[in-house]
Amino acid sequence: EADIYQTPRYLVIGTGKKITLECSQTMGHDKMYWYQQDPGMELHLIHYSYGVNSTEKGDLSSESTVSRIRTEHFPLTLESARPSHTSQYLCASSEPHEVLAGDTDTQYFGPGTRLTVL
Amino acid sequence: DAKTTQPPSMDCAEGRAANLPCNHSTISGNEYVYWYRQIHSQGPQYIIHGLKNNETNEMASLIITEDRKSSTLILPHATLRDTAVYYCIVRTRGTSYGKLTFGQGTILTVHP
Numbered sequence: 001e002a003d004i005y006q007t008p009r010y011l012v013i014g015t016g017k018k019i020t021l022e023c024s025q026t027m028g029h030d031k032m033y034w035y036q037q038d039p040g041m042e043l044h045l046i047h048y049s050y051g052v053n054s055t056e057k058g059d060l061s062s063e064s065t066v067s068r069i070r071t072e073h074f075p076l077t078l079e080s081a082r083p084s085h086t087s088q089y090l091c092a093s094s095e096p097h098e099v100l101a102g103d104t105d106t107q108y109f110g111p112g113t114r115l116t117v118l
Numbered sequence: 119d120a121k122t123t124q125p126p127s128m129d130c131a132e133g134r135a136a137n138l139p140c141n142h143s144t145i146s147g148n149e150y151v152y153w154y155r156q157i158h159s160q161g162p163q164y165i166i167h168g169l170k171n172n173e174t175n176e177m178a179s180l181i182i183t184e185d186r187k188s189s190t191l192i193l194p195h196a197t198l199r200d201t202a203v204y205y206c207i208v209r210t211r212g213t214s215y216g217k218l219t220f221g222q223g224t225i226l227t228v229h230p
Contacts, residue, residue, distance in 0.1 A: 035218075043162070043220050090161045092218075106152075107218055109161030 003027055006091050006110035013081055014118050021076045021113045023091030032074040033107065035090040036060060043090065049074060081117040089113045122206045127225040130200075136193040138224050140206030143187045149210050151182060153191045154220070155202040162205070162220070165191065196228045 004025040013019055025032065034047040035058075045058030049068040063085070064078050074093075078085055092107040123141040130136040142151065152167040166173055166180045168189075173180045179192040193200055205223040 042222075043218060045218075088159075092161070106164045106167070107162075108164065112159070112161045114159070 004091065004093055004108050004110040006089075006113050008113060009111060010114050010116075012116045012118065015080075015082055017081050017117075019078050019081055019115070021089055021091075021115070023074045023076070023110055024072050025074075025093045025108070025110075026072060027093060027095075027108070028071065029093035029095055029108075030071065031094045032068070033092040033094075034058070034064075034066060034074070034076050035092065036062065037088045037090060037112075039088075047076065081115075083117045085117050086115060089115060122208055122221055124204070124206050124221065124224045126222065127227070130193075130196045130226060130228050132198055132228055132230050133195055136191075136196040136200065136226055136228065138191040138193075138204050138206075138226060139188065140191070141188045142206070142208045145186050145208050146210075149208045151180065151186075151189050152207040152209065153178070153180065154205045154207065154218070155200075156205070156223075157199075157202040162218075165204075196226075198228050198230070200226065201228045202226060 007022045030051040032049045035043045036046050037043050044060035046060050046062040047058055047066040049055050052068055052071055055066050055068055064076050066076050068074055090112045091110040094107045150167050150169050153165040154162045155165055156162045166175055166178050168180045168182055170182055182189045203223040203225050205220045
């Protein structure tokens with residue numbers, strides 16, 4: 001079992017509120033990712049990080065921001081939530097390229113946060 | 119990354135083997151075949167990956183044809199908890215920032 005955690009699992013919040021979705025992993029992985037997924041739809045990458053102090057935007061434009069101050073922690077923040085932000089947010093991590101054996105590109109996912117903005 | 123084609127849905131009886139096919143006819147020599155699954159409302163779960171040899175782990179077996187244009191994921195003894203959407207992905211290891219692009223996948227339903 002992968003050791004990657006997300007909190008909260010479910011969040012219902014009103015428009016205009018600031019929210020932070022937490023993601024933590026205890027595997028020492030350098031690479032971390034945030035995906036957005038609507039029910040029955042494909043995953044869309046919105047943010048990723050190569051390591052501490054590294055953050056990049058993914059393929060899908062998102063109004064959220066991320067930070068990576070510690071290896072194990074990759075929180076996602078929405079400054080002002082809107083109904084269009086309603087979705088499931090999935091965090092993942094993977095091992096660095098320098099690993100000589102094993103699954104350097106295997107991504108381990110957290111359980112997700114289902115966000116509903118009213 | 120090469121495109122993959124999977125049947126939209128499959129059924130399997132509990133305790134029987136589930137064989138999930140995937141076509142990837144445009145795969146190139148340095149591209150791996152990965153399988154993930156996603157159980158309803160949960161995050162995707164890595165299952166297995168391979169390049170050209172058949173692979174087996176505690177979850178499943180991966181059979182890749184000699185020309186590498188298709189593969190089959192085998193769950194040897196399917197259980198009800200294996201009901202999920204199964205995604206076949208073809209990608210180069212270490213590709214850019216390593217993002218995953220899932221297609222529609224195969225909805226596997228395991229019934230009693």
